[in-house]
Amino acid sequence: MTLHELIFSRNKGLVIRRHCIFWTGRLIFLIYNYYLVLYLQNDTLPSDALTASFTGAAIQLAGELPFTYGILYLIFSVKTINVWVKTMLITIITIGAALLSFVLTGGDSHRPENQSALLYYWPAVWGYVGYGAPVVTAIFAMFRLLKQYAATKISQASLLHENQKAELELLKAQLQPHFLFNTLNTIYATSLEEPAHAAGMVSNLKSSFRYLLQQSRQPSVQLDDELDMLRHYEQLELSRFGHRLQLDHAVSGDTGSCQIAPLLLLPLVENSFKHSVADTRGNAWIRVMCNINNGIMEFSVRNSCQPERSFRIRKGIGLSNLRRRLELLYPGKFLLITERSNHQFFVRLQLHLIPNASNPMHRH
Numbered sequence: 001m002t003l004h005e006l007i008f009s010r011n012k013g014l015v016i017r018r019h020c021i022f023w024t025g026r027l028i029f030l031i032y033n034y035y036l037v038l039y040l041q042n043d044t045l046p047s048d049a050l051t052a053s054f055t056g057a058a059i060q061l062a063g064e065l066p067f068t069y070g071i072l073y074l075i076f077s078v079k080t081i082n083v084w085v086k087t088m089l090i091t092i093i094t095i096g097a098a099l100l101s102f103v104l105t106g107g108d109s110h111r112p113e114n115q116s117a118l119l120y121y122w123p124a125v126w127g128y129v130g131y132g133a134p135v136v137t138a139i140f141a142m143f144r145l146l147k148q149y150a151a152t153k154i155s156q157a158s159l160l161h162e163n164q165k166a167e168l169e170l171l172k173a174q175l176q177p178h179f180l181f182n183t184l185n186t187i188y189a190t191s192l193e194e195p196a197h198a199a200g201m202v203s204n205l206k207s208s209f210r211y212l213l214q215q216s217r218q219p220s221v222q223l224d225d226e227l228d229m230l231r232h233y234e235q236l237e238l239s240r241f242g243h244r245l246q247l248d249h250a251v252s253g254d255t256g257s258c259q260i261a262p263l264l265l266l267p268l269v270e271n272s273f274k275h276s277v278a279d280t281r282g283n284a285w286i287r288v289m290c291n292i293n294n295g296i297m298e299f300s301v302r303n304s305c306q307p308e309r310s311f312r313i314r315k316g317i318g319l320s321n322l323r324r325r326l327e328l329l330y331p332g333k334f335l336l337i338t339e340r341s342n343h344q345f346f347v348r349l350q351l352h353l354i355p356n357a358s359n360p361m362h363r364h
Contacts, residue, residue, distance in 0.1 A: 223255045
């Protein structure tokens with residue numbers, strides 16, 4: 001049993017244990033105070049000082065128990081009475097309990113005949129409020145409110161986490177049909193123009209789809225696997241456009257020691273093909289670079305493009321989908337920049353990578 005479980009658990013056994021520990025501590029505190037009073041009031045301690053202290057503490061505790069639980073029930077469980085009526089009832093009960101305690105302990109026997117009851121009993125009431133059952137009740141209420149606040153925060157965090165998971169799955173679901181449509185379109189076009197290349201493209205498609213079906217369901221994958229997925233996709237596109245496309249793909253750094261959320265890099269490369277060679281009839285070029293340094297990945301794609309296409313490229317499904325996934329998975333841990341100039345489009349992603357055996361969803 002941990003301290004957190006003892007404080008926050010709703011298990012009946014732990015609740016009883018929690019309350020017993022509190023009231024035991026309260027009893028010890030009262031015994032100490034009664035004993036201290038006897039010590040200060042007498043030159044020598046009576047022989048029964050400890051017994052008298054325990055008896056006084058037990059009697060006071062017997063009064064505090066029903067007062068505390070009664071007031072707490074009135075505050076938190078009674079829903080049919082408005083807050084002003086509750087406040088009035090609590091005030092009346094507190095004053096009544098203070099006077100009753102004062103009378104039962106013989107405090108009223110020392111009242112001078114010429115002193116008004118209000119002036120005599122008023123200090124006793126405030127002494128009871130500041131030292132007796134109301135203080136204990138306030139402590140109980142404070143812990144109850146703190147527990148409710150903590151439970152609400154935990155519930156909100158859990159709900160946010162589940163919502164983010166659902167949104168991530170939706171974003172993945174949007175990305176996969178988008179990729180499938182583009183890839184099948186590429187294979188179809190190639191089969192019409194160069195049927196001999198279609199078989200190799202289907203083989204690359206099979207590898208890509210194995211990754212989509214298996215690895216993409218994982219919270220994180222090896223960076224090497226993600227880069228292999230990109231190479232298979234690049235080979236698919238090169239089979240169709242290789243005669244008029246210059247592709248450079250460079251990787252440096254220790255890519256085997258890091259993990260990344262799946263399908264983060266694919267939209268960057270996919271968009272470069274779509275808006276460079278697929279949308280033009282002339283020659284085109286694409287440069288893909290990936291560098292790993294001290295756990296930080298610099299991934300960039302630069303490609304040729306038509307001027308009228310360069311602005312709209314940023315509004316496609318792929319990049320907007322990617323940006324939202326980055327915001328959910330790597331809040332404050334990424335930098336995504338897009339630039340256009342002189343018939344070129346450039347996108348750069350800087351990302352703090354996940355160490356091996358970690359999970360990006362655990363970062364929240």
